[in-house]
Amino acid sequence: MTLHDSTPDFIPQFNKDGLIGAIAQDYITKDVLMMAWMNEDALQKTIETGEVHYWSRSRQELWHKGATSGATQIVKEIRIDCDQDALLLIIEQKNTDACHTGRPSCFYRKMENGTLIFDPEGL
Amino acid sequence: MTLHDSTPDFIPQFNKDGLIGAIAQDYITKDVLMMAWMNEDALQKTIETGEVHYWSRSRQELWHKGATSGATQIVKEIRIDCDQDALLLIIEQKNTDACHTGRPSCFYRKMENGTLIFDPEGL
Numbered sequence: 001m002t003l004h005d006s007t008p009d010f011i012p013q014f015n016k017d018g019l020i021g022a023i024a025q026d027y028i029t030k031d032v033l034m035m036a037w038m039n040e041d042a043l044q045k046t047i048e049t050g051e052v053h054y055w056s057r058s059r060q061e062l063w064h065k066g067a068t069s070g071a072t073q074i075v076k077e078i079r080i081d082c083d084q085d086a087l088l089l090i091i092e093q094k095n096t097d098a099c100h101t102g103r104p105s106c107f108y109r110k111m112e113n114g115t116l117i118f119d120p121e122g123l
Numbered sequence: 124m125t126l127h128d129s130t131p132d133f134i135p136q137f138n139k140d141g142l143i144g145a146i147a148q149d150y151i152t153k154d155v156l157m158m159a160w161m162n163e164d165a166l167q168k169t170i171e172t173g174e175v176h177y178w179s180r181s182r183q184e185l186w187h188k189g190a191t192s193g194a195t196q197i198v199k200e201i202r203i204d205c206d207q208d209a210l211l212l213i214i215e216q217k218n219t220d221a222c223h224t225g226r227p228s229c230f231y232r233k234m235e236n237g238t239l240i241f242d243p244e245g246l
Contacts, residue, residue: 030153106204
């Protein structure tokens, strides 16, 4: 046991780039919808507003998920793992699609015999 | 659309440390059990053996999950996200506990009013 895994204190461990991984999971279907990153500001705004904010590594800016598309993510619960370096966001996905490709989940492909099969309904 | 999100080619994007994030999800309950990291070797061994191998960042070594504890993870399906920089492992967790703290999932705490509540059954 360590301090991080046995404490009730919320002490998220941001990596050397100031980021923590965040997994978004649908609160009803339990499908894993996406994985993205938060910096301290994004996490704070997520907690304050109840809508998920990430840090866009490609655009290097705060990313209020769905702000333009309407595909917002409403926070139902925020969980953190044992060593406090990963977040699990239990969310309600608005507009049904979490993925920018127009699919409900970003994990729409599965590996079979070294190649990827498109299987968006199979989660 | 980009090459990464529309191709059937499996081209995992390892980060500058040579790692890709991997989320383990129980194949029956759909609980998210843990998130850890793989390097190319760990991913290859996972595919070859059907048992999950991670890269331990703390120990800096290949980590055959459960090799000593018996809490192995049997691969049912490997999925990858749109930009191919995150893996979703659908697995069967042996010995019931994924977490080193003796809990089924590493995400056993949820945030409420700025503090963490221990709620291992609430996933």
